[in-house]
Amino acid sequence: MGKCKVATLLFGVFFALCCIELQVEARASSSLDREIETKLKLLNKPAVKSIKSEDGDIIDCVNIYKQPAFDHPALKNHTIKPIPSFLLEYEPSSMSGTPNASSEVFQLWQKSGSCPKDTVPIRRIQKKDLLRASSLERFGQKPKIYSTNKTNLNSTILGVIDDYVNLQNRSEIHLSTFGFNFIGARANINIWNPNVEKKGDFTTAQIYLKASNGDFFESIEAGWMVHPELYGDSNSRLFAAWTRDSYHTTGCFDLTCKGFVHIASSTALGATLRPYSSPYNQQYEINIGIYSDEGGNWWLNIKNGTVIGYWPKEILGNLKHSATIVQWGGQVYSDKVKKKPPHTSTQMGSGDSASTRFGRACYMSNVRIKDYSKYLKYPKFITTHADEPYCYNYFNDVEQGKDPVFYFGGPGRSPPSCP
Numbered sequence: 001m002g003k004c005k006v007a008t009l010l011f012g013v014f015f016a017l018c019c020i021e022l023q024v025e026a027r028a029s030s031s032l033d034r035e036i037e038t039k040l041k042l043l044n045k046p047a048v049k050s051i052k053s054e055d056g057d058i059i060d061c062v063n064i065y066k067q068p069a070f071d072h073p074a075l076k077n078h079t080i081k082p083i084p085s086f087l088l089e090y091e092p093s094s095m096s097g098t099p100n101a102s103s104e105v106f107q108l109w110q111k112s113g114s115c116p117k118d119t120v121p122i123r124r125i126q127k128k129d130l131l132r133a134s135s136l137e138r139f140g141q142k143p144k145i146y147s148t149n150k151t152n153l154n155s156t157i158l159g160v161i162d163d164y165v166n167l168q169n170r171s172e173i174h175l176s177t178f179g180f181n182f183i184g185a186r187a188n189i190n191i192w193n194p195n196v197e198k199k200g201d202f203t204t205a206q207i208y209l210k211a212s213n214g215d216f217f218e219s220i221e222a223g224w225m226v227h228p229e230l231y232g233d234s235n236s237r238l239f240a241a242w243t244r245d246s247y248h249t250t251g252c253f254d255l256t257c258k259g260f261v262h263i264a265s266s267t268a269l270g271a272t273l274r275p276y277s278s279p280y281n282q283q284y285e286i287n288i289g290i291y292s293d294e295g296g297n298w299w300l301n302i303k304n305g306t307v308i309g310y311w312p313k314e315i316l317g318n319l320k321h322s323a324t325i326v327q328w329g330g331q332v333y334s335d336k337v338k339k340k341p342p343h344t345s346t347q348m349g350s351g352d353s354a355s356t357r358f359g360r361a362c363y364m365s366n367v368r369i370k371d372y373s374k375y376l377k378y379p380k381f382i383t384t385h386a387d388e389p390y391c392y393n394y395f396n397d398v399e400q401g402k403d404p405v406f407y408f409g410g411p412g413r414s415p416p417s418c419p
Ligand SMILES: *[C@@H]1O[C@H](CO)[C@@H](O)[C@H](O)[C@H]1NC(C)=O
Pocket: 073, 074, 075, 076, 077
């Protein structure tokens, strides 16, 4: 056999192998494409009008009765609830702002248009969002909390806070209250734009209302967040989230799954907030309130009387009755926390230490709970906790005659204290 023939033969074999490989790849990619197309059809609802935002978002104005919530089997016959009148009384009152801070906060997409009456603005999930997700199946969900130790889980729920070390990949700071039945909570949170080191990490400033659901906990949450994997950029965005099983199978952020009933036509979940606070300069804050009505639905209110929508009782477990723990604070999710160095450099809050206080640090002010007395009040009993105080810390500023302010945050990796 001549050298040329061998070469031809080898080339043939090589070519054939190549072809097979290409075919396999093509088949794989077309099945992924199909999966993505199916998922997008499920997630996005037909729009009456679409608005292109400067940050690359597309906001779809969807008929209020065509929103994702109505795909939930328990909500098939649901009629949208009227806004409880107490909500409109609480929030516009002068008590809701922090002195020297501004609540004149808006969402970037609002510069480019508005949604007509009877429609709700929904951030469209685009193909690129799904391609970026680490799991298609869990798109939009918070990472699960595993508890192999039920004692720990129960004590977490009950607020015995020193068990948080067992929660992997999460570094948290909270002000917590528990031991009563809560039917509402609020706070003002100033908006910052902390750095997130890498895809998969995220950082939040938020309120949680939780209840125990047997072996799992149930939670409804809202605040602002930087989550590049979910949103595709580093903007600080308004978010809401829920779960009734420690994020295992139920619940998600925003409207990325069925459940939350959105009613505000002016404000979208998952959309970019502006302006951000700046050091030694104007502080901008969102005023977040979450309140239960008499029927067991939980309402989300921001700013001065913008009722975003509600978590209907049909999707809730024990939370229908009341929350047993309320927490205010920050969370950094990363696989580089609570481990050997290097720690993630994903920041919490403003990225500055809590001790820098007003003008530099992230805060929760006007912290209130509502109990069966129906009045908003500062919680009678509080605890504070930081998972990794050398990386992220807090300062609860309680001064005689002044309303307490809970400062929290930090830079993450910052040797030598947080190597
Ligand atoms: C919705 O209404 C139909 C007809 O009245 C009823 O059969 C069905 O059980 C209801 N579904 C739910 C989830 O309530």
